Amino acid sequence: MTHAIRIERAGGPDELRWTDVEVGAPAEGEVRLAQTAVGLNFIDVYHRTGLYPLELPTGLGLEAAARVEAVGPGVTDLKEGDRVAYASAPIGAYAEARLMPADRLVKLPEQIDDSTAAAMMLQGMTVQYLIRRTYRVKAGETVLLHAAAGGVGLIACQWLKELGATVIGTVGSDQKAELAKAHGCDHPIVYTRENFVERVKEITDGAGVPVVYDSVGKDTWDGSLDCLAPLGLMVSFGNASGPVPPVNLGVLSAKGSLFVTRPTLMTYIAKRADLVASANELFEVVRSGAVKIEVNQSYPLAEAAQAHRDLEARKTTGSTILTV
Known part of the structure; x- marks a missing residue:
């Protein structure tokens, strides 16, 4: 037993x-x-x-x-x-x-x-598919990552810095901001007192970012779309604050012909070869x-x-x- x-x-x-x-x-x-x-x-x-x-x-x-x-x-x-x-x-x-x-x-x-x-x-292979397959981040790009001090967030901050990216990350407290920064987050934003949309616009000189990685869901959905550059990709991979409401596709058009995806790790590693490749890159x-x-x-x-x-x-x- x-x-x-x-x-x-x-x-x-x-x-x-x-x-x-x-x-x-x-x-x-x-x-x-x-x-x-x-x-x-x-x-x-x-x-x-x-x-x-x-x-x-x-x-x-x-x-x-x-x-x-x-x-x-x-x-x-x-x-x-x-x-x-x-x-x-x-x-x-x-x-x-x-x-x-x-x-x-x-x-x-x-x-x-x-x-x-x-x-x-799970968290590491999630980061692998997000930044190497869903949107393949390149050196010199700036990305927005929500929950930057969480398990996925801390791994992503480090891996993104290894790739040469600039990382903007939202966190819930000053302590978490320090933690995220220590792991490679260039611009931690404490969302409880700062408007993350305004800060992203400031950091990017109004250009926005090519990709947003969002595991928060309902609470950050609208703001995340507003942070994207034209033709940007919204990667919604979690619902910590609740599920995202139904999406009006016209909003994506109005905000700059945006793309949206709702990926899962299980799809990305469904094939044995993809599982092994993802794990090996993480290792x-x-x-x-x-x-x-x-x-x-x-x-x-x-x-x-x-x-x-x-x-x-x-x-x-x-x-x-x-x-x-």
Whole structure:
């Protein structure tokens, strides 16, 4: 018998239950994992609340580092004892042990420890697809990044600086502004007292930016569009403040023939080759020291509810892990 976090119905953090579960032997193409650290991400909140509906009852979590305990028939590239990590479906990372499709796992380099891996896979591969594929940022460009002091934000600030970009980032406090600046954000904007649209216009001499990366959603949508240069791209990849309302396409025309996309990591890594390429590029920038993963909070897995409360209250910075 082992343990996992389960939910019986959508709702608040109190719906998270520490439950006894049975984990059987791996089937064709599967491995059994003994998990060591689990990543906490805002998508977990969306799943828990029902914003992204799941079939209930269910586990939670999409990201973890683990050791292979057993391999099922047909699995040839993994063996017992291998250190691996993942950031993809099926849901259920909040667990001491679990079964996982082998083709969703990547082997961890020796230089990257389990806590770092659990903290970086989903957020780091999210940054990779955002700045290398959705909009391929080039040296000399200026970009706007919301939530610059969060887990995705701190990784993105560092990676963007490595690419030679100028980073404008919104944050909620002076402390978070200092944190973002220390990680490569050239122009942190404290949105609680500064109008970020006006500041972006000032910083860019009225030109606006070619791309906005927005994980906040409803509260920043209109302002983000106003920060874009003509033909600019609005990348809406999260809903921390709530879902974006229905979009009037005429607004995009009036504001300069703008483009909008709503990407997800799961689409970008659906193919095994894309998953491996994304993970390898992430491993390289971390191993080189260009990107440092900040694990600023750690909670026992059994206390996942408190971790969710702190995440939703914006008490966290950088990355958070749940320890097994």
